[in-house]
Amino acid sequence: MKRLSFLAFAFLAALVVGVASGAGPYSLDFTFGNYGCGETHTASDDTGQQQTKSTPNCPDTTKPVVSMTAPPAGNVSGTVAVSAAASDPTPPPPTQDVSGVANVQFKLDGANLGAADTSSPYSISWDTTGASNGSHTLSAVATDVAGNVSDAAPGVVVNVNNAAPPTANLWVDTDGGTCARSSTPALYNSATACASVQLANNAATCGDRITIAAGTYDQQTANKNCASATLTINCVSGAIMDRLPPNDASQAKAFIINTGANHLQLGPGCQFNDGVSVDNSATTDNITITGNTIGMATGWTNTSTWNDGASFGVVIRMSKVNSTVTVSNNLIRNIGYQCNNNGSNNTACDDTDNSFGGGISRGYCINDFDSQNLIITGNTIDRCWEDALQVDAVHLTFLDNDVKNVWNQYLAPGNHQDGIQIFSGSDTTSADIERNKFHGQDFDTCIRIQDLAHSGFIVRNNLCGLDDGSQVHGTGLDLENLSNSTVSFNTVNANFGSNVSQPDFASSGNTVEDNLMFPGANGTGLIVGTTSTTVRNNVAPSYSGPTCVNCLSVLPAFVNLAAGDYRLAAGANAVDAGIAETGVNLDVGSRPRPVGSAVDIGAWERQSSDP
Numbered sequence: 001m002k003r004l005s006f007l008a009f010a011f012l013a014a015l016v017v018g019v020a021s022g023a024g025p026y027s028l029d030f031t032f033g034n035y036g037c038g039e040t041h042t043a044s045d046d047t048g049q050q051q052t053k054s055t056p057n058c059p060d061t062t063k064p065v066v067s068m069t070a071p072p073a074g075n076v077s078g079t080v081a082v083s084a085a086a087s088d089p090t091p092p093p094p095t096q097d098v099s100g101v102a103n104v105q106f107k108l109d110g111a112n113l114g115a116a117d118t119s120s121p122y123s124i125s126w127d128t129t130g131a132s133n134g135s136h137t138l139s140a141v142a143t144d145v146a147g148n149v150s151d152a153a154p155g156v157v158v159n160v161n162n163a164a165p166p167t168a169n170l171w172v173d174t175d176g177g178t179c180a181r182s183s184t185p186a187l188y189n190s191a192t193a194c195a196s197v198q199l200a201n202n203a204a205t206c207g208d209r210i211t212i213a214a215g216t217y218d219q220q221t222a223n224k225n226c227a228s229a230t231l232t233i234n235c236v237s238g239a240i241m242d243r244l245p246p247n248d249a250s251q252a253k254a255f256i257i258n259t260g261a262n263h264l265q266l267g268p269g270c271q272f273n274d275g276v277s278v279d280n281s282a283t284t285d286n287i288t289i290t291g292n293t294i295g296m297a298t299g300w301t302n303t304s305t306w307n308d309g310a311s312f313g314v315v316i317r318m319s320k321v322n323s324t325v326t327v328s329n330n331l332i333r334n335i336g337y338q339c340n341n342n343g344s345n346n347t348a349c350d351d352t353d354n355s356f357g358g359g360i361s362r363g364y365c366i367n368d369f370d371s372q373n374l375i376i377t378g379n380t381i382d383r384c385w386e387d388a389l390q391v392d393a394v395h396l397t398f399l400d401n402d403v404k405n406v407w408n409q410y411l412a413p414g415n416h417q418d419g420i421q422i423f424s425g426s427d428t429t430s431a432d433i434e435r436n437k438f439h440g441q442d443f444d445t446c447i448r449i450q451d452l453a454h455s456g457f458i459v460r461n462n463l464c465g466l467d468d469g470s471q472v473h474g475t476g477l478d479l480e481n482l483s484n485s486t487v488s489f490n491t492v493n494a495n496f497g498s499n500v501s502q503p504d505f506a507s508s509g510n511t512v513e514d515n516l517m518f519p520g521a522n523g524t525g526l527i528v529g530t531t532s533t534t535v536r537n538n539v540a541p542s543y544s545g546p547t548c549v550n551c552l553s554v555l556p557a558f559v560n561l562a563a564g565d566y567r568l569a570a571g572a573n574a575v576d577a578g579i580a581e582t583g584v585n586l587d588v589g590s591r592p593r594p595v596g597s598a599v600d601i602g603a604w605e606r607q608s609s610d611p
Helices: none
Strands: 004-006 040-045 050-054 065-070 074-076 079-087 101-108 122-127 134-144 156-160 197-199 209-212 215-217 220-222 231-235 239-241 255-257 262-266 276-278 285-290 293-295 316-319 324-328 331-333 366-369 373-377 380-382 389-391 395-399 402-406 418-422 430-434 437-443 445-449 458-460 477-479 486-488 498-500 510-513 526-528 533-536 558-560 565-568
Touching: 065 134, 079 101, 079 134, 101 122, 255 262, 402 418, 437 445, 510 526
Parallel strands: 074 156, 197 220, 209 231, 215 239, 220 255, 231 262, 255 276, 262 285, 276 316, 285 324, 293 331, 316 366, 324 373, 331 380, 366 389, 373 395, 380 402, 389 418, 395 430, 402 437, 418 445, 430 458, 445 477, 458 486, 477 498, 486 510, 498 526, 510 533
Antiparallel strands: 004 040, 040 050, 065 079, 079 122, 101 134, 134 156, 558 565
């Protein structure tokens, strides 16, 4: 038998040999055992046969390197640039070269500061007003494409030094005079009687954030004219705008944003017990009302006028605003519940949860006349005694609002107690009404667009139905005269059904698709005008109009309709039965759609996590 010899460090794992019989050549094979990465070894026998094998290159375990470049140590304020330099050294052979920085994560006092930056130069902007005044440490950590994480860069110690915002800049005369700002101003409180409180023009500078201290304030006025830098008026807990004395039922006193106010933000954190009025002026511009609790008419039963000229006790009133009003993330409640000045029940005023202590007989939650651009988003609008929104704005955006309990039990159905009413004669030329919930204990009509011709509207992804699964009192969608508009992905459960451009109007070019329309107990579930309208992929057991292509005539199963849960049950016929629309990627609950092979019909898209 031939004897084998090996080179240094070779390991013989498998060797096939033959018995010497004069035959040959003989075969030779071996495998590696516990050898390192990136090594080459050769085995040979005494006849000169050889075999060479190599292990794979070593993985990259070299850490990247990062260092802070800005800001320097010292005082910082406002918004500052935070930056770092990072590199990934090339590893020595035989390591495989996969070098490169994947991202840099900045840190503030050890916690992530913003998202990781994935491209050089590595930097972010830091708004220091979100940190407390005093010492803080900025650092950075880099990660390379192989997943190696650097040691933290040596921290830069900075001292945040932002000026404290002015507080309690609502002033009154201590002598009870005109209540304008005086030479010796004092914070207004309930122990002092005064007709009004003014935020005087010389009490703040554009760009300031004014924080109203805790206390109760009588009628308030803001009339700051800022060219671009917004003046913000916000509140600490316990800052309440109300009339004083609180039991004066003769008149309400709204917070008035005066003629000519520009770039003014009201909120967050304020409580307004008597509403907000954006004054009638074509020079009023860029008003934001955000993050507040806004009610109307505590104990007030006079429905003729406000003392500021607004009618019917409106919670938020706007008129002829030149540019944009944004109303976002507020709780808006017109709590004139069971209080009637029009008929037989004048004495029965009862705010059942005592949120604001009383009631009025009629009142809109939001009322607009002739403004240019009205954006209403993310609000809870509850217990409006008339319409949640009566609008005449040229451009309306109404998104992601929770609207509930809009009905006046002393007015007949169809008498315009609506979620949204765009009334006859309105100047509204465009409207985007999406992802809103119209529900609660009672409702008349969810969305009403009256008989004046409108074009290019979007009414999409809205839910209209009561919390016990029963039908709203009147009509679901009453869209009387639309053209070139899209009505889609709505779920509507209404006593008198819904209509899109009634047959007696010469409307055209509409698309009505992916809607889930319950049959009405006292009306057709869906009526569509017959002129040039595309109707397809709806659930419409009760239907009148042009041919409905790929439509279903049987209601789907729901998760729990009796509890007002209109989500589709597993296997429901509306699941994956819709037709996609460009730009529609969320349902009424802001959940992704589509899920599955196609979009679902109706406002809700079934998710894998649904019951």
